[in-house]
Amino acid sequence: MSRIFITGIGVISPIGNTVSENRAALIAGKCGMTKLEMLTSNFADKMPFGEVKISTEDFKKKLNISEPSVTRTSLLALHALKEALHNASLSENEITSQDTALIGASTVGGMCLTDEMYKDANLQTEGSPYLSSYDFASVILFLQQHYKVNGIVNTINTACSSSANAIMYGARLMKQGLAKRAIVGGVDSLSKFTINGFNSLGILSNEICQPFDENRKGLNLGEGAAFLVLEKEEDCARKEIFAELSGYFNSNDAFHPSSLSDEGNGPYLAMEGALKSANLKASQIDFINAHGTGTGNNDAVESRAMQRLFLDGVPDFASTKSNIGHTLGAAGAIEAVYSILNLKYQEVYAGLNFKTPIPETGLIPVSSYSKKEMKHVLSNSFGFGGNCSSLLFSKV
Incomplete structure (x- = not known):
């Protein structure tokens, strides 16, 4: 293919x-x-x-x-x-x-x-x-x-x-x-x-x-x-290549019209499926552009799902919704562009306004801009009704 x-x-x-x-x-x-x-x-x-x-x-x-x-x-x-x-x-x-x-x-x-x-x-x-x-x-x-x-x-x-x-x-x-x-x-x-x-x-x-x-x-x-x-x-001969779309997956936990299940089944399956479709291991992900809406349900659930999948430690992650807000139907595409920029310029953008970790997960998003060598970036987008999708972009 x-x-x-x-x-x-x-x-x-x-x-x-x-x-x-x-x-x-x-x-x-x-x-x-x-x-x-x-x-x-x-x-x-x-x-x-x-x-x-x-x-x-x-x-x-x-x-x-x-x-x-x-x-x-x-x-x-x-x-x-x-x-x-x-x-x-x-x-x-x-x-x-x-x-x-x-x-x-x-x-x-x-x-x-x-x-x-x-x-x-x-x-x-x-x-x-x-x-x-x-x-x-x-x-x-x-x-x-x-x-x-x-x-x-x-x-x-x-x-x-x-x-x-x-x-x-x-x-x-x-x-x-x-x-x-x-x-x-x-x-x-x-x-x-x-x-x-x-x-x-x-x-x-x-x-x-x-x-x-x-x-x-x-x-x-x-x-x-x-x-x-x-x-x-x-x-694509003689064309500038921004990145490769190396993996993707959609799942639906159908838990609630506007909430994700406490276990994070939808987000977990979306991320796991994207990894499988790209034939990558969890340890190969260098950065995650998290869905990260700032709501009580999403952030706790997404954190648990990341911890379930990344058993050796959650990679660097942050949410650019702290920069632009939640753009709803545009969010997945805008954040895909941001993930591609992560790879093209080998840089990580900070999550803003973070002060205190969620006690039950203890995860801390990236809080300052930095240069970082990266090959694979995961971008999460989770919708109402438990419709969860993850895209995986790779450096060419």
């Missing part, structure tokens, strides 16, 4: 609008959590959010988009995708070829326009220009139409593991001979719908999140997008 290489990456997040800006911010230990400025919400002044500081109107001007139905979610996705395609040097013929797949992920989709649709409904008009964008799949359909993609197109929504699963799905299409290359990633924007929903669960923190800290209070919501271009080894 052909090895799968990453030849293009693109990202926008609360700490940067490009890959290079994100890397510089991670090195500096920048935290992108602030008060809301681009979205009106009852919680704007009550808790921090990871917000991209570009207005939707400025996004439209920058990207030359005029249709009113195009959402902020779609604009974030287009911004990141343009960078990934540029980095991969894909031609127009390659993008539009029937053997190029486009697999994306989103949980918010067009729900960021819920208020506009509600207003239109109350006006009792014949229809709303926002209706076509309301489906979460509308984002990838917009990208498909924008780039005239003719290959397999799909959207995945498995909550917080969505874009990790999109990356995995694209790789599987390639392995099965259904695509020559795959453009994969995810996006989510901040919206009233998700802010109110997560607040109702009681897991939003009124302070900047503290992943893996005993005194963690919950997560901070963020927004952003990231896309990767996957190509087979034999098609």
Whole structure:
């Protein structure tokens, strides 16, 4: 079977609008959590959010988009995708070829326009220009139409593991001979719908999140997008290779709609499966980009799962959600890009705001930036309903 290489990456997040800006911010230990400025919400002044500081109107001007139905979610996705395609040097013929797949992920989709649709409904008009964008799949359909993609197109929504699963799905299409290359990633924007929903669960923190800290209070919501271009080894001659997608696995413990089992069965099986698919031992993992949401359930469970798997000691780990917040359907793809940067530049980015270990596990995330020789990095993404995915990236 052909090895799968990453030849293009693109990202926008609360700490940067490009890959290079994100890397510089991670090195500096920048935290992108602030008060809301681009979205009106009852919680704007009550808790921090990871917000991209570009207005939707400025996004439209920058990207030359005029249709009113195009959402902020779609604009974030287009911004990141343009960078990934540029980095991969894909031609127009390659993008539009029937053997190029486009697999994306989103949980918010067009729900960021819920208020506009509600207003239109109350006006009792014949229809709303926002209706076509309301489906979460509308984002990838917009990208498909924008780039005239003719290959397999799909959207995945498995909550917080969505874009990790999109990356995995694209790789599987390639392995099965259904695509020559795959453009994969995810996006989510901040919206009233998700802010109110997560607040109702009681897991939003009124302070900047503290992943893996005993005194963690919950997560901070963020927004952003990231896309990767996957190509087979034999098609990558004379191309810059960012890393290899060497392993991946998805599991589902189906324990609870919004919590993981205390034993960490889902996370354990996802990490174990990724190792097996890459034919690697646990001792060969050099760093873990942990899911690390800062919630009571996730951080304790993920810690136990890591200790179950890494019997000789948990490798260095940290959560970049302390930098950008939890970007939901975009998290797996953004953190995949960060994991690739770990390998490309042989450097580890610090987890922020950590002070006190969780007593029952005692694990301590990396708390300062450092250079480190690394060959294999594991990236975890765990979603509601126990949908857990792990991606394994390796240095080429």
